[in-house]
Amino acid sequence: MQKNMNAPLSCNDFSLFDLREGLAEEILETYPDDHFDLVITSPPYNIGKEYEREERLSLDDYLEWLDGIIEKLVKKLKNTGSICWQVGNYIDAGEVFPLDIFFYQLFKKRGLKLRNRIIWRFNFGLNATNRFSGRYETLLWFSKSDEYTFNLDPVRVPQLYPGKRHSDKKGDKAGKPSGNPLGKNPSDYWEFSGEKAFKDDPVWDIPNVKSLHPEKTIHPCQFPIELAERCILAFSNAGDVVLDPFVGTGTSVIASLKHGRASVGIDKSPEYVKIATDRVSKFCAGELAMRPSGKPVRRPKKTEKVAQVPEEWLQTNE
Structure with a gap:
């Protein structure tokens, strides 16, 4: 585990975070239109997690509920x-419905423009028995207009072929390096992680938050701080206001504060808001345990017992 060494001396320096308990559709009405610079969130998937069991909806009802929230989010977004x-x-009954397909239509009908459909790949999750095990999720990045923030430099990755040069037939560029010295634009497939990966690897691999992850809380679908901060660095500027209408245990608020953004988080669960408040307080004090940014996803060595084929399996194959 790592203590956060990048926390501000005082979170009060930003004026600036607001964790609110209640329904997103109601609390959003307390903010003016055109107020937020960035919305980053992971809404409930309606798959029967502990915070959904008493009110799991049909797919149509689920989409109708979030359609109303999306309507408000678009109004509150600059x-x-x-x-x-x-x-x-x-x-549902073993059939898979990719939610990004449905949500694309809800945003598109309001005039938002899809800039990227990003694949977040991770190694661990529930093992399926009647289909291949799911090991990725999607992140849809929409802009409200053609004037939007995109900061490429903070998330550039090294050139794969830094020595590559323009051909001798390229006029003024002939023979000169063809790449950008700051690095290249990363892909929309996020497989390698963190600040070190920005410098050392062209692909991003962000591990999901499971039992041994230092950021793990009681929340069953917590996303990692690195995932939120990647979006915050690229799609907002210092001093901007970031909103998460389903903030859970406060990950997006922490990532926002870490990079000098103001942040609003909303959640209907008193328990999650309490945990989020505690995590933010620890972050502000420099005491929050986080997975070090850029730490490679660990792969077991061939000599480790966990990577070796069990004797029982070998006997079965004889």
Whole structure:
């Protein structure tokens, strides 16, 4: 585990975070239109997690509920703002419904423009028995207009072929390096992680928050701080206001504060808001345990017992 060494001396320096308990559709009405620079969230997937069991909806009812919230989010978003909407799949009687397909239509009908459909790949999750095990989710990045923030430099990755040069037939560029010395634009497939990966690897791999992850809380679908901060660095500027209408245990608020953004988080669960408040307080004091940014996803060595084929399996194959 790592203590946060990047926390501000005082979170009060930003004026600036607001964690609110209640329904997103109601609390959003307390903010003016055109107020937020970035919305980043992962809405409930309606797949029967502990916070959904008493009110699991049909797919149509689920989409209708979030359609109303999306309507409010678009109104509260500045014309230059963006929305990052991270989702997985809805499962019904063994059938898979990719939620990003449905949500694309809800944003598109309101005039938002899809800039990227980002694939977040991770190694661990529930093992399926009647289909392949799911190991990725999607993040839809929409802008409200053609005037939007996109900061490429903070998330550039090294050139794959830094020595590559323009051909001798390229006029003024002939023979000169063809790449950008700051690095290249990363892909929309996020497989390698963190600040070190910005410098050392062209692909991003962000591990999901499971039992041994230092950021793990009681929340069953917590996303990692690195995932939120990647979006915050790229799609907002210092001093901007970031909103998460389903903030859970406060990940997006922490990532916002870490990079000098103001932040609003909303959640209907008193328990999650309490945990989020505690995590933010620890972050502000420099005491929050977080997975170090850029730490490679660990792969077991061939010599480790966990990577070796069990004797029982070998006997079975004889």
